[in-house]
Amino acid sequence: MKSTLADDTREELHFRRIDIRGFRRADGLFELEAQLVDRKPKVFTPRSGGRTVPAHDPTHDLGVRLVFDDMLQVRDVQSFSSAVPYPECHGGGEELRRLIGVRMVSGWRREVALRVRHSHACAHMRELLGPMATVANQTLSELARHRPEPLDPTGRPRKIDSCHAYRADRVIVRRKWPEFHRPPPP
Template identity: 30%
Template sequence: MPLSEPVPREHIHTRKVTCTGYRRADGLWDIEGHITDVKTYGFENHDRGEIPPGVPIHQMWLRITLGTDMVITAVEAVTDHAPFNACGEIAPNYEKLVGLKIGPGLKSQIRDRVGGIYGCTHLTELMGPVATTAFQTIFPIRAREAAEKQRQQEKDGDAPPRKRRSPLVNTCHGWRSDGAAVQRIAPDSYSEIPKN
């Protein structure tokens, strides 16, 4: 269901964020993010001169490589368009994210390594959807492969007891521990949520 009909308005700015997940032939995973900001009007920029309508004021790329353990093993960042000539100079600093694990506390760890003057606001913001895309790319494949392995072990008669826990429990309303999804998908995690 789309949003309701808006009042009459003028289109001024568009930000696009695209993230794509890839499984590599070497067993690692690449997650790529791309961010652009464009305006519907031209304007003068001190470092770049006239920026026509539709030409990006920001255009950045970010690729992280990680293992199935969700630990970042490589990072590449590129700035194609930015408002200042110096913006692209900080892109190599994103290699400092190597060793971080996609999971709880990631945002603060990213800020510690590439926050403020040690990074680019847009590349740092892009790490949020890139991290989510990593999760969306890797976990379903891991779950499918684990289920296939479990089925094969059951078929062979040497299956360990099945535990159906999920790291997603209580991360959002749909995955609440007392909800129908958890009861169906991860029954070992199903429980009442304490009242506050």
């Protein structure tokens, strides 16, 4: 991201990149792969010891793979790490297997919080799980085009008021669902 500030007004202290990719598998299931990479511009040793990391090498390079079906139900969970600050970090993804069987729908983050015990899981891997549900929906968006719009119990499309663009007083709602459009507040 290009900054609007002049380069001489700030010093980079940390860099984090998160990538999440969605795939269709040959077996009919889908897979998400989320990877988190942290780097420091200077030599780094964690405050409580651990390995000393050369400048620009990853302090963290780890991730999560979720296998799911077209109903967004998690079928398998795998984790991986090629760079972590402490030897004790390895194995921090095993706890995520408790999510097998959970659907990535409304309430996903709450389910993650209930099932994945903080002290038993890598905080960085846990952090990736929230946006993975959003990417799962995006991964299936091409399939969803051919399905009816999900409705709430009153028959109103669930998409309405789900974000800024789909707010009930916006142009998209007026165009797609005029019967549910409401005028903007004065």
